[in-house]
Amino acid sequence: MDMRLRLEPSDEYMHPLEEATNFNESMYFNFYDHKENLGGFLRLGNRANEGYAEMTTCLYLPDGRVAFTYHRPEIANNDAFSAGGMNFEVIEPFEALKTSYHGKICVLERPLEMADPRTAFTQNPWVDCSVELDYRKLSPMLGGEPVNEDGTPITEKAEQGFARGHYEQHVGGKGTVRVGDEEWIVDGVGLRDHSWGPRFWQSPFWYRWLTGNFGDDAGFVLSITASRDGGRKIFGVWFADGAYEVLTDIKIETEWTDGDHYHQKIHASARSTSGVHEIEGTVKSLIPLRNRRTSPDGEQLITRISEGMTEWRSNGRVGSGLSEYLDQIIDGVPVGIAG
Template sequence: MKLPEGAYLKLNPEDEYMHPLGSEVNFNESMYFNVYDPKGKIGGWFRIGNRANEGNAEMTACIYLPDGSVAFMFQRAKIANNDAFKAGGMEFIIDEPYKALSVKYSGEVLLLKNPSEMIDPSKAFKNNPKLPCSVELSYRGVSPMYGGEPVNADGSPLEDNPNAGFYLGHYEQHIAGTGKIVVGDKTYTIDGLGLRDHSWGPRYWQNVQYYRWLPMNFSEDFAIMCLNKTLGDGTKLIGGMVLNEGRYDLIREASIETVWDENYYQKTLKAWAKTDHAEYEIEGRVMSLIPLRNRRTLDDGTELMTRITEGMTEYRCNGRVGYGLSEYLDQIIDGKPNGIFS
């Protein structure tokens, strides 16, 4: 993301905590964690998105099980304020800013032998069994922080924030996660790597045309996040970072090519990224994928639908094998995702 002259990304340890609730009806503050344990062949991601002015929080637990099935739960849990990330049986705790955080969940999950059924949530929830689930994960940062809130040189808010409509502030960090996940009568010990993020500001999922977000970890010393995003006005943003020996090298240029299946879900991908120090050729193979959606009705009755496909993905780069997510967001136009030919 290119900022105007003099502007910079402001980030303080206090930003790990909750931000003042804005007056916008669609003000969102969200936090997200993912993890994958290659030895146990299990991974997942967890998100709370507080939308306090709408009276609810979006709570999502998504666990990719070793047999290819997915344990999934989504709730719009009632909340009265933006005081904490605690909703729907899930809780995120900041143990030490930038260094240590915890994720807890206690509730139910839907066991999906065929995760693609989630494209029709009502049908999926009726036709698949629910199991008790608990999650206890401890995360530690293995990298610097990436991102923040764009501000002018004097610290005042940037009026022309290029991400307006999706967030005001946003940061990410590569992490290591340990703990346990229990699904039904099976307990899985977790020791893996992942990425987390934190966003705040007004958000509608329909304010972005499409994006491709590729967070991946190869080791505690080598990890990548590559992002290609097209905003609602057509502006294209390319960003991300490469973790090398404890430092982040910013991605200056990047491209992503995708092979799709018959439903326009990503199957494999090839990405190229360039920093000031090196170029990277990346190949990805989706191991398990679940399609999700967000719908919104405008005042004139127009219905909008956003599709987000979440693929647990095996990556290869520089002769190394790593794991992470491939998250593809598209607006559905005339029945098709609008970014498939980009």
């Protein structure tokens, strides 16, 4: 049976909690304000069957510091995105959403210290933080939930799940960010996404997810996801003139730091109906995040997600966005460095 993507305005709201123990429903919002040289992202992932949410606030401050917090607040249901001081509200589906975080945050002069989160959180200062950002539509919606042609669900194995339903949108964001005694008025651009379905962070072998904006009128998304059997899922779009163009012939080349192998420079190329796009990325600030899980046979699984605030250059324009590199760590080495 053929497959299609289903996306309705109702998908902006919460989905029924499924039986899979690892069912996840999450929203993510990033932003960057060129005038203030300030960026970041908020993420809240409900894992109600496991009794908690994953709450992340990450702010790349103008002087190179990163303000970061991660918490697993208890939740009993999947009724709302509201946990751990973070709240997401749909004002108008596909058009406008409101985000906020109020709580403590850890300020890191050396963001790479988060490779050891216990030490980083105990040896760096914590301050009060508030984020209030209103997001508005810039682009059409991208993605949805794969279903059979007749609309019936597609079955997947929970242990292999990551984001069955998933959509993204380029957005503008306005509001305020306060970290300790510092406050900024934000008028920026970014990207948001919404995912639901079973998720283990260990399901992809590695992936590269690049998001960028060149003002209100242009941007891109590129992704490569690798599986353990050597397969690749490659996808990308170019946003211009109010519409998305699907990209083909996508290539991503990475320059790594010595030692820990963090991405520091990126060259991407892709083709659309309007021509060839060459994209150069320079990581301005990076924080390494970690997820750990014990497999049913007792193996300790470690996943690294490196989040880089990145300056993008393409077609004579300068933009910004996030470069997210996920790798399983095997024998101390990220598996995707040769990919």
